[in-house]
Amino acid sequence: MRRSTLALPVLALALGAAACSDSDSGGPDEAAGGGAEEFCGDFQDLEERYADDVDADPEVVLDELDALEPPEEIADDYQELIDALRETSTLDPANEEDVARAEQIAADTQEANENVSTFLAEECEIDTSTAP
Secondary structure, X not given: OEEOOOOHHHHHHHHHHOOOOOOOOOOOXXXXXXXXXXXXXXXXXXXXXXXXXXXXXXXXXHHHHHHOOOOHHHHHHHHHHHHHHHHHOOOOOOOHHHHHXXXXXXXXXXXXXXXXXXXXXXXXXXXXXXXO
């Protein structure tokens, strides 16, 4: 199984250290309902593109993740994570209230995070664990 350095759950775990962003753009709210094989391939392509790019613009990466069409079985959970990441990208990790909000968002999206992680592991063979 291939370990993902881009996997959504890893990004979602970054909520506690949310990056600063001036962008407040949102993505589409409707569930896409793409095919599992296509989604897995597209997700892996993004992972490969950004795996070693420490200078990648987080908003660009998030826009590309948002453009993917997850299968219907995880579409709502996937969109919930994208929306959470968009919100946390506007928070200041130096602000205690923003850190508390990020922690609350992480707690609120835990089930979605687990569902998407499980799908990525079982259907895409992408290891979403944060262990080195």
